[in-house]
Amino acid sequence: MSQQMQRIALASRPTGAPVAENFSFESVAIPIAKDGEVLVKLHYMSLDPYMRGRMDDAKSYAAPVAIGGTMEAGAVGEVISSNSPDFQPGDFAFGMFGWASHGCLPANQLQKLDPNHGPITTALGVLGMPGFTGWHGLNTYGKPKAGETLVVAAATGPVGSMVGQLAKQAGLRTVGIAGGAEKCALATEKFGFDICLDHRAYADANSLRKDLAVACPDGIDIYFENVAGKVLEAVIPLMNPHGRIPVCGMISWYGGAQGADATLTAPMIWRNILVKFLSVNGFIIMNHFDQYPEFLKQVGPMVAKGEVQYIEDIAEGLENAPAAFMAMLKGGNMGKQIVKLI
Numbered sequence: 001m002s003q004q005m006q007r008i009a010l011a012s013r014p015t016g017a018p019v020a021e022n023f024s025f026e027s028v029a030i031p032i033a034k035d036g037e038v039l040v041k042l043h044y045m046s047l048d049p050y051m052r053g054r055m056d057d058a059k060s061y062a063a064p065v066a067i068g069g070t071m072e073a074g075a076v077g078e079v080i081s082s083n084s085p086d087f088q089p090g091d092f093a094f095g096m097f098g099w100a101s102h103g104c105l106p107a108n109q110l111q112k113l114d115p116n117h118g119p120i121t122t123a124l125g126v127l128g129m130p131g132f133t134g135w136h137g138l139n140t141y142g143k144p145k146a147g148e149t150l151v152v153a154a155a156t157g158p159v160g161s162m163v164g165q166l167a168k169q170a171g172l173r174t175v176g177i178a179g180g181a182e183k184c185a186l187a188t189e190k191f192g193f194d195i196c197l198d199h200r201a202y203a204d205a206n207s208l209r210k211d212l213a214v215a216c217p218d219g220i221d222i223y224f225e226n227v228a229g230k231v232l233e234a235v236i237p238l239m240n241p242h243g244r245i246p247v248c249g250m251i252s253w254y255g256g257a258q259g260a261d262a263t264l265t266a267p268m269i270w271r272n273i274l275v276k277f278l279s280v281n282g283f284i285i286m287n288h289f290d291q292y293p294e295f296l297k298q299v300g301p302m303v304a305k306g307e308v309q310y311i312e313d314i315a316e317g318l319e320n321a322p323a324a325f326m327a328m329l330k331g332g333n334m335g336k337q338i339v340k341l342i
């Protein structure tokens, strides 16, 4: 019998928030590396909010995962066999291997990692796709200037914490929004936010806006959009003329807008964009990977020196990935959500 590996497949498509029945844990044969391919035993995989979108059969910037297909994920691990001169057994690599214990990909789709340059998990978070997203979105569309005020929600996650720290270093007042007192303490104490508001403590956008106005006495110049919903509704009227809104994510709406996250209206948004001359830029980071080497060059040394801090929340075992994923979508993660596979 061929050697077996484990994977998690999409069993059915969720309606609203995903449930355990949407995932199936399976054993399948370990693939054999073909010409130019590399077989990797995976050590850690990433869980990211975008995976919720891949579970829907809806037209988007990327194809959905097929029913029965392996859930998509970036992962890091050790090469166990290689049919490419670029990788040797024992090398470490990052690739889009999926929710699985092993993965096989063409060498040209892999990024070689040097474990001597820091923990390989950083390739999934602070120095991987999410950290790069924060850096790119802030600098390219946020255009931060010293003395301005920035607001970002999901402030302790890998995107929000990168945005907050880089903005602080650029001389901005940084206002975080996060879920719960513990995350708010982390935002100010570890990630240097000037202040952090707990969005869960507010019943609606109007009450959140009152405290946000106090936290932002000079208004808001950059709102880095991660969550939409109640937070966006609170922020928009506080934007300053010529404010910038990099639209990175809208996690409060990923399972369908509900309750206080569902009261924002298009006329309110549209009018504020018009009368405040706001620049609103959506972006998908996979279209900008030509800038990834520059990001690593700039931010890699800052992470090594501790000038950019990060935290990782590591769940144990592939079988626990669905629970960790479902929890993350509701704010159950404390920092970058990762799954340890071995």
Ligand SMILES: NC(=O)c1ccc[n+]([C@@H]2O[C@H](COP(=O)([O-])OP(=O)(O)OC[C@H]3O[C@@H](n4cnc5c(N)ncnc54)[C@H](OP(=O)(O)O)[C@@H]3O)[C@@H](O)[C@H]2O)c1
Binding pocket: 048, 049, 050, 129, 130, 133, 153, 154, 155, 156, 157, 158, 159, 160, 177, 178, 179, 180, 183, 199, 226, 227, 229, 231, 247, 248, 249, 250, 251, 252, 253, 261, 283, 284, 285, 286, 328, 329, 330, 331, 332, 333, 335, 336, 337
């Ligand atoms: N455009 C792109 O290419 C791109 C790339 C990467 C990520 N993103 C987006 O960036 C955002 C942050 O990603 P991340 O990886 O850093 O995630 P993350 O912060 O690790 O996890 C998501 C966080 O969203 C917050 N959240 C969930 N429901 C919320 C709600 N109703 N209201 C307010 N906050 C809510 C929770 O934090 P709290 O407990 O603090 O509320 C949760 O921990 C996501 O929207 C993601 O889709 C976009």
